[in-house]
Amino acid sequence: MSLLKVDNLSIVFGGVKAIDDLSFTIEPGKIHSIIGPNGAGKTTLFNLITGVYTPTTGTVLYENEGVTGFKSYELAARGMSRTFQNLQIFFNMTAIENVMVGAHLHLNRGFFASFFGLPTIKEGDRHCRETCLELLDFVGLRHYADTDTDSMPYGALKRLEIARALASKPKILLLDEPAAGLNPAESREIDEVIKKVAERGITVVLVEHDMKMVMEISDHILVLDYGRKLTEGTAQEVRNNPDVIAAYLGG
């Protein structure tokens, strides 16, 4: 059974089809990569899947439930989370608070309990802080826990987004260019983090430009070009596909 199924998905921006009649499926528990030249529609596809944009036509099926047009937070409640190509950090909070927002769905959010500062809220927050510290540890940012995010380096913020997404306990995690703008050492660290995420049984969907990294860690690769599927398959199959070579070299 597939985890995510996209059928004939399209979205039009001012007459231009950024995603054009795209269909594919994602199996649970693997690392899937989506590659393609700049402007191919990878980020747009993520936005469509995660409910940030509403498709013009087509459907998205998640765990056999039609979720087209669902809000992002409804999808998050069903176990879907993501990171962003252009950082979306809560710059008005510390690192640990950013991650704790990620755990929002798993905390007592009752208004009156919060308003009157009931012990259950405080207890929940204490416990949440512990688990979120572990997540910061997991991405190698524990020492930044109480740092204001506006004074953290870019590379750390990229990892902070992953920790925040993990705090929502996703079944599927979509990572949009997590290594973009990082130096080779930082890239390798991200690489490790992604593998560890997959080992936890979380299905990873990865958009990445670093071909070496993609080829090495992906179980399955989907190639997009002009919003359409160019091809898909294993790293080996994709690497040898003449269309892919043409799109990348001729491109």
Add this chain to the structure above:
Amino acid sequence: MDKLKSPRTGGLLILMAIIAVLPAFLDNAFQVEIAILIFFNAIVCIGLNLLIGYAGQISLGHGAFVGLGAYGSAILTAHQGWDPLLSMVAAATFTGVLCFVIARPILKLKGHYLAMATLGMGIIISIVINTEDQLTGGPDGMYVDGLSFMTSQIHWYWLIGAVLVFSVWASLNLIHSPIGRALRAVHGSEVAAEVVGVDTTQYKVLIFVVSGVFASVVGSLGVYYSNFVTPDIAGFFHSIELVVMVVFGGMASTFGAVVGAAILTILPQVLTFLHDFEHLVFGLILMLTMIFLPKGLVPTLADLFKKGDKS
């Protein structure tokens, strides 16, 4: 012990201490009056700060909600003979429901469009209050009986002081809870908040209602305190004044809201000796403060303090 030093508990204790000893230093009824006025403004500002400072949603119309509380209570008590407490609850419920109904379409708007919409909503409410003189007495305002058990001014001082302490406490509780983080997340990045499960619309609506109810309750208490209300309370300038207090004291700081309310309530009183020059000087002080302390008083001072701590 550590808890005492935290800005949260420590600040609350300092506030309680100030309220407790202040009467000893107030020489006359007028000064007590100003203190009570500060408490009233501070309570509205605490609610408004949750909306503006934490959730990042501007409102240029909150004076109208104070007005709804005041006139709601006044009308129910004076015309219908309702019990004051019941009137206050009814007015707060009405304001809360109204806020709930308009919050969705209004808070879809962003930035200056939101400013315009809240401003427009406030002006409409204030025009209605001015015009429906059968009900409200029009521009001349209306009289209401006070609370029978509040026999002296100092009773009011303690009552409103206690409500202020409660408001600060509750606001701090809210901020330091998952709801508070969700509000700040709405301010930080709506899309990022949504993808980890925060229903941003729901929280914007929630906090709009909460801040509206804070304002309404203050309006009700205020009308029973002064036994009189005029439409100015719902007007554009009162709304602006409230926002100015929040920003002056420092956005996203509960104590900032209190400090802003205190200073900007006292300042015009201090400046009355300037007679005609009062407004001019007030405007200049406001401009200079915002130019040189754009984050507001309390956050700027807190930053200085933090830096001092490290060195």
Add this chain to the structure above:
Amino acid sequence: MMGKLYLQESLSDMSAEFLQFLFSGVTLGATYALVGLGFSIIYNASHVINFAQGEFVMMGGMGTVFFLGLGLPMPVAILAAIALTTLFGFGLERFAIAPARGASVVTLIIITIGASIVMRGLVQVVWGKEFHAIPAFSGDEPITIAGATILPQSLWVLGVTVLLVLALRFFFEKTIMGKAIIATSLNRDAALLMGINVRFVLFISFGLSAALGAAAGILVAPITLTNFEAGIMLGLKGFCAAILGGLGNGMGAVAGGMIVGIAEAMGAGYLISEYKDAIAFVLILLVLFFKPSGLFGKTGTERV
């Protein structure tokens, strides 16, 4: 026979009435359009909503009253009042907005609110609180058109507004300075890279906007009277106009102003005159509920 005649007569009465409301609507609308344009120009250059825009309008009117009082002839008094207001515009940018660069939008809004308090306070101290009238530019003899009357001053308002709008279009489309302002509004960083003096652009925008506001204030002062608080409602309605048309869209602001003015005159005439001042705000709320970025504002999916 009689019935038909009566009907015809009342029909022409009705159309005369309609025309009358329309005349006052477009006069009001032209004023709002100029104020709204002022908002747009400053917004475009700096992304600041200038809550002192109404005070520019007031200062135009009150300045003219003052200079006329000094015995200056009307045209000179008008130019002097516009020059004075423009100076305030420059001053606002140089001494209040420029030093606060980087502050949050709310802080900037409060600074302009402070400026509006200062300007009202200043005018009140120097020129008093009384209402003043400026004589109409070419007499008070109403002109009758198809049964409705219009004041010559209304024609002045309309004519000068049309001229100013055309002049501004020319300025923004054809002159270097105008293009620099547009470039800055589209992308401040790119404008800087292209060698545009962004600070100067901001400076000029505030001056231009102040001059425009003053012109509006002078044009309507003979119809509405003026005092130190005359700019408040005009400023708010002008803000409505700018938002209605889609913030930063100059021609949108002009259209927005006209719509607000006509709606107000028709609403007050046919519906409820007590609620005349509420009409603009009801209208803007209705529009924003359905079109969150105004009638002619940019729409589309926000990029993430």
